[in-house]
Amino acid sequence: MITKQLEKVIEKYKITQTNNIIYGTNIPMPNKVIPTPWKTYIRFDETQFYFFLFNEKGITLYTRDSESCATIL
Numbered sequence: 001m002i003t004k005q006l007e008k009v010i011e012k013y014k015i016t017q018t019n020n021i022i023y024g025t026n027i028p029m030p031n032k033v034i035p036t037p038w039k040t041y042i043r044f045d046e047t048q049f050y051f052f053l054f055n056e057k058g059i060t061l062y063t064r065d066s067e068s069c070a071t072i073l
Helices: 002-013
Strands: 021-025 030-035 040-044 049-055 058-063 069-072
Antiparallel strands (some): 049 058
């Protein structure tokens, strides 16, 4: 599944250097903690998954669904 999503990103954005791409995620932050006598429940923000492209222009993040991207210079 990840391979097909990566292929969509490569095709949509016409990426030629495919050996510089890694798969990663943001760090989900806890937004609620409920302690009980038996367990502690922790609720996290939604996790987002990205493809990271590293090249001479900077780092570009592509969403896994290939709907958007952002470049960090």
